[in-house]
Amino acid sequence: MRMHNPPHPGEIIKALCLEPVGLTVTEAAEGLGVSRKTLSAILNGRSGISPEMAVRLSIAFNTSAESWLSQQVQYDLWHAEQGRKALKVIKLAA
Amino acid sequence: MRMHNPPHPGEIIKALCLEPVGLTVTEAAEGLGVSRKTLSAILNGRSGISPEMAVRLSIAFNTSAESWLSQQVQYDLWHAEQGRKALKVIKLAA
């Protein structure tokens, strides 16, 4: 289990995609083809990156959709691991 | 973009976890702590692997939760890429 709470991908988007280019949340949302609210929720960690959003990011910023989704997986998984002990699961294999 | 439709992770679960040990769907579902329907849906590609389910799999089969979720990401992403051209996205960076 990873030790530290990984940052939500929204922070990375803000730091790596918006700020360097001086993009406004409103401008970026329009470019991505989503509402300002949707992008704002992601940037502030209140929504995750959906597969479709990952593709949008890959087009707009010429990046890898997989890398965005992978970061989201790390984030989701870390939180799921926090509840590991609460799950009633029986070991079925060595 | 990946060329071929990646298999849904359920096929891998069936082939790598259930069949080698001779586990029935019912037994595996009980061990995982989910309903038979839920596991059946995953095995037959009608549901994805949620973060929580990935943790359950990692406990029951002593595997990596991350690997299960990564496979799910590959699968989801491939399907999301299929609709890439339908997205109205403007390039915001080189």
Next chain:
DNA sequence: CATTAGCGTAACCCGAAACGTTACGGATTA
């Protein structure tokens, strides 16, 4: 042959999450 176990899945309910629109208040800037 009749019974049982295992399986897929349809019908129905619930809750969570992504996304949209509208609208408000606060902060910053022209």
Next chain:
DNA sequence: TAATCCGTAACGTTTCGGGTTACGCTAATG
């Protein structure tokens, strides 16, 4: 002051994971 930009609350829609119940099919077994 007026115009932007932003976060976010409130509302609705859609999708999806998950549970329960129940049905029909198939294969194995008494």
